[in-house]
């Protein structure tokens with residue numbers, strides 16, 4: 001058993017499942033957003049704010065950002081442990097990426113949650 | 119007669135500062151095919167300082183795993199005619215990603231350490247062992263086909279990028295093929311413990327299905343499939 005403190009899941013299979021599950025959420029969100037932009041007659045400030053005023057849309061967006069957080073965390077851990085052999089440098093890079101992912105999540109929450117329709 | 123151009127990786131840490139490629143020209147009978155091992159033996163007559171491993175010369179012992187024209191395989195059962203790009207220019211290197219001891223001889227300690235980790239022997243906690251032997255049905259025995267034939271030549275693990283990057287943490291295709299051989303053996307009772315030992319971020323899950331291992335195995339085995347089966351066993355347990 002190889003132990004590693006810096007990944008997200010509790011075990012190898014947990015990581016594996018989280019990676020797949022979050023990928024599905026990200027794919028659904030992408031498909032939804034793309035189809036919104038493609039099908040809208042004109043994308044205006046009003047149509048966007050009305051979309052994000054829905055509670056469902058807020059939750060879907062936060063879900064997608066959470067998925068990005070988890071997926072990015074595990075994914076970056078895997079890439080860095082493959083390619084960065086200096087432990088100090090790797091820990092630093094992992095730290096920077098994880099902080100950035102958490103900041104994305106928080107900023108997303110602060111931006112999306114207060115949106116009210118026009 | 120026909121001339122063959124061969125380029126061989128040479129490194130003797132006692133005298134060389136760095137590894138280098140040495141070119142040889144060798145005369146062989148026209149239109150005569152031979153195994154790469156035969157060629158190496160001819161080269162060794164020309165240059166006795168050339169070092170490589172071999173033993174059985176028939177693909178059974180697994181000691182002459184080499185990289186020939188970019189592809190791993192056993193020198194004794196790889197004919198020159200089967201080399202990638204033909205025998206126009208033959209390039210022979212040691213197995214990639216392994217520390218070189220001398221010339222074509224690599225240090226396989228890490229490879230064996232990974233094999234040791236998977237406990238490559240039957241574990242049975244039966245307090246009253248049968249008087250004669252543990253019998254298997256024909257079906258139970260058939261599950262070991264395609265697994266027990268592994269000769270630990272290291273061709274697969276040394277072609278696997280995941281093993282190159284983490285040879286101390288990722289078990290590698292050879293070790294995992296053997297791990298699965300014991301996981302599905304009906305006589306083994308340590309399945310849970312074995313799975314516990316493998317369920318981390320590296321041991322099994324570093325395999326990303328690149329399938330280089332399947333591509334090179336000289337025994338025609340399929341480590342990727344065995345690894346996929348281990349992953350499903352782990353995931354079934356986790357959900």
Ligand code: SF4
Nearest residue numbers: 268269271272274335
């Ligand atoms: S699986 Fe094939 S390539 Fe790998 S060690 Fe066994 S025999 Fe060699």
Ligand code: SF4
Nearest residue numbers: 278325328329330331
């Ligand atoms: S399938 Fe897995 S074990 Fe085989 S070469 Fe690819 S990563 Fe390595």
Ligand code: FES
Nearest residue numbers: 173174175180194
């Ligand atoms: S010499 Fe034994 S496998 Fe090639």
